Amino acid sequence: MGLLRQAPVEFEAAADVPLGGVLWALPALLAEGLLRHSRKLFARPEGFYPLETIFLVRAFMALVRVRSLEALRYEPPGEWGQLVGLDRIPEVRTLRQKLGQLCQRPGVATSWSSQLAQEWMAAQPEQDGVYYADGHVRVYHGKLAALPRRYVARQKLCLRGTTDYWINALDGRPFFLVSRPVDPGLIEVLRTEIVPRLLEDAPGQPTAAALAEDPLLHRFSLVFDRAGYSPEFFAEQKAQRVAVITYHKFPGQDWPEAEFTSQPLVLANGELVTLALAERGTCLSNGLWVREIREREDSGHQVSVLATDYRSELRPLAVRMFARWTQENFLKYMREHYAIDRLVEHGTEPLPETTIVVNPAWRKLDSQIRREQVLRERDHAAFGALNLSATPEAPELEAWQQQKAQLHQTITARQTRLEELKAQRKKTPRHLTLKELPTADQFPRLRAERKHFVDTIKLIAYRAETALVATAREALARSDDGRALVRELMRTTADLHPDLEQKTLTVCLQPLPSRLQDQAVRRLAEKLTATETVFPGTDLRLVFKLNGPS
Numbered sequence: 001m002g003l004l005r006q007a008p009v010e011f012e013a014a015a016d017v018p019l020g021g022v023l024w025a026l027p028a029l030l031a032e033g034l035l036r037h038s039r040k041l042f043a044r045p046e047g048f049y050p051l052e053t054i055f056l057v058r059a060f061m062a063l064v065r066v067r068s069l070e071a072l073r074y075e076p077p078g079e080w081g082q083l084v085g086l087d088r089i090p091e092v093r094t095l096r097q098k099l100g101q102l103c104q105r106p107g108v109a110t111s112w113s114s115q116l117a118q119e120w121m122a123a124q125p126e127q128d129g130v131y132y133a134d135g136h137v138r139v140y141h142g143k144l145a146a147l148p149r150r151y152v153a154r155q156k157l158c159l160r161g162t163t164d165y166w167i168n169a170l171d172g173r174p175f176f177l178v179s180r181p182v183d184p185g186l187i188e189v190l191r192t193e194i195v196p197r198l199l200e201d202a203p204g205q206p207t208a209a210a211l212a213e214d215p216l217l218h219r220f221s222l223v224f225d226r227a228g229y230s231p232e233f234f235a236e237q238k239a240q241r242v243a244v245i246t247y248h249k250f251p252g253q254d255w256p257e258a259e260f261t262s263q264p265l266v267l268a269n270g271e272l273v274t275l276a277l278a279e280r281g282t283c284l285s286n287g288l289w290v291r292e293i294r295e296r297e298d299s300g301h302q303v304s305v306l307a308t309d310y311r312s313e314l315r316p317l318a319v320r321m322f323a324r325w326t327q328e329n330f331l332k333y334m335r336e337h338y339a340i341d342r343l344v345e346h347g348t349e350p351l352p353e354t355t356i357v358v359n360p361a362w363r364k365l366d367s368q369i370r371r372e373q374v375l376r377e378r379d380h381a382a383f384g385a386l387n388l389s390a391t392p393e394a395p396e397l398e399a400w401q402q403q404k405a406q407l408h409q410t411i412t413a414r415q416t417r418l419e420e421l422k423a424q425r426k427k428t429p430r431h432l433t434l435k436e437l438p439t440a441d442q443f444p445r446l447r448a449e450r451k452h453f454v455d456t457i458k459l460i461a462y463r464a465e466t467a468l469v470a471t472a473r474e475a476l477a478r479s480d481d482g483r484a485l486v487r488e489l490m491r492t493t494a495d496l497h498p499d500l501e502q503k504t505l506t507v508c509l510q511p512l513p514s515r516l517q518d519q520a521v522r523r524l525a526e527k528l529t530a531t532e533t534v535f536p537g538t539d540l541r542l543v544f545k546l547n548g549p550s
Helices: 020-031 051-063 070-074 077-084 092-102 108-122 186-201 208-213 231-239 314-322 325-337 360-385 394-427 449-475 479-490 515-530
Strands: 014-017 130-139 149-152 157-168 174-180 221-223 243-247 261-266 272-283 289-296 302-307 356-358 431-433 494-499 504-509 541-546
Touching: 014 077, 020 051, 020 077, 020 449, 020 479, 020 494, 020 504, 020 515, 020 541, 051 077, 051 092, 051 449, 070 092, 092 449, 108 174, 108 186, 108 449, 130 149, 130 186, 130 325, 157 186, 157 325, 174 186, 174 449, 186 221, 186 231, 221 314, 231 243, 243 314, 261 314, 272 314, 289 314, 302 314, 325 449, 356 360, 360 394, 449 479, 449 515, 479 515, 515 541
Parallel strands: 130 221, 221 243, 504 541
Antiparallel strands: 014 494, 130 157, 149 157, 157 174, 243 302, 261 272, 272 289, 289 302, 356 431, 494 504
């Protein structure tokens, strides 16, 4: 009827609540900002379900690997309701409507994620101003939009999709992403969006006076792969006092083995490794001098790294480049466990008519030119491989001459065709605005507001999981077991014991399969209880315990 402003959040004693372990993530979720700006930024009509419940349900879904809203149909709503202090959680249709109401105002999800990104970056001063940048293609298999094709490295195919550019910390934790339905490439996105945003939001940057006093001082460091290699771009960032670290795209000849020395390095995860490193100064094609660091593998292969950070020592620079696997592992983990590639809503929205896209006619000509060049080189190789025997007979000589003549004629025709195609390509503009494209080639973008909102909650859930893993690893023999333990903990059955007099809500987990895991969980319980987290919408302080003998 609309007369109830919101249902009261009330907990009752319950035993063996499925997925009760997900409540152990609540202190970390709140610390990462899940509800910090919810009332200020998001508004919706009053109803049965409190605003905080919508956020909590969506975060809990991410943590227990309910991969989509539709998958919630197969979860017991009453038992999920016990996790949030209600008789049931919203059904799928209701939850979808609530998400639509929350994201009704354009740009609200982007504003929320931007505020959280600033807070996350400010909370990690130990990262020493190092940011990883990398692209990830979200493949689109639908038929609503003929999105441009882009190369998907993990599948080794050119597929339709949208490119997201992620910015992560040295340990792999995410800060923010930039989504581009029309991908101009990593360099352009770094130049126009990522670097300006970091210049404005990144904490710990030196003052203008400090930069003027020390010409080698930089604001922060950007680390990316070979897709961002450009001497001109390096020079631009050096002028802005931004250091870049990337792989050398054209390393040249190997360096002598005598130049390399064994160096002990501590990676981002605390692992101690020893690498054979060497360093020189290198002048790039535009006259810019940079540091070149090479690592020599046991096989003799040399990996070349370029850096415009002229102050840091050799070993920290090597660690920053070779620890890029943390971001790649993050993207793989988010794709497999948090389903970041999954669509949240159907439908499209128009792109600005001034959006610059690659001309399909130019792309077709370029593809034909590349094909003709490959075939021409193949014919040249066949022409050069035709040989006569030591004492050729007349039939062999005649056949040889015919084959040579045919191949020469084919090569000449291909060369003529190639020159014609290049002339056509030269007359064809490479880029057009979306408005200038033929109607059949124009395309919209996928709706992004709800997707951005849900992805932000998934980032919060991942960061909360990572915080729990960091605590659990302290009591584990193998640090690699931390994430598996936390994933299992999220899905463990729990008992709920509310105490209205003491104003506590005790969450008791059932014992885990091994004694070592129980020890790690008990240590985690002490840490979480010490946060004195109060469940949203109540005055109940959360207490975490593990059933069974200690």
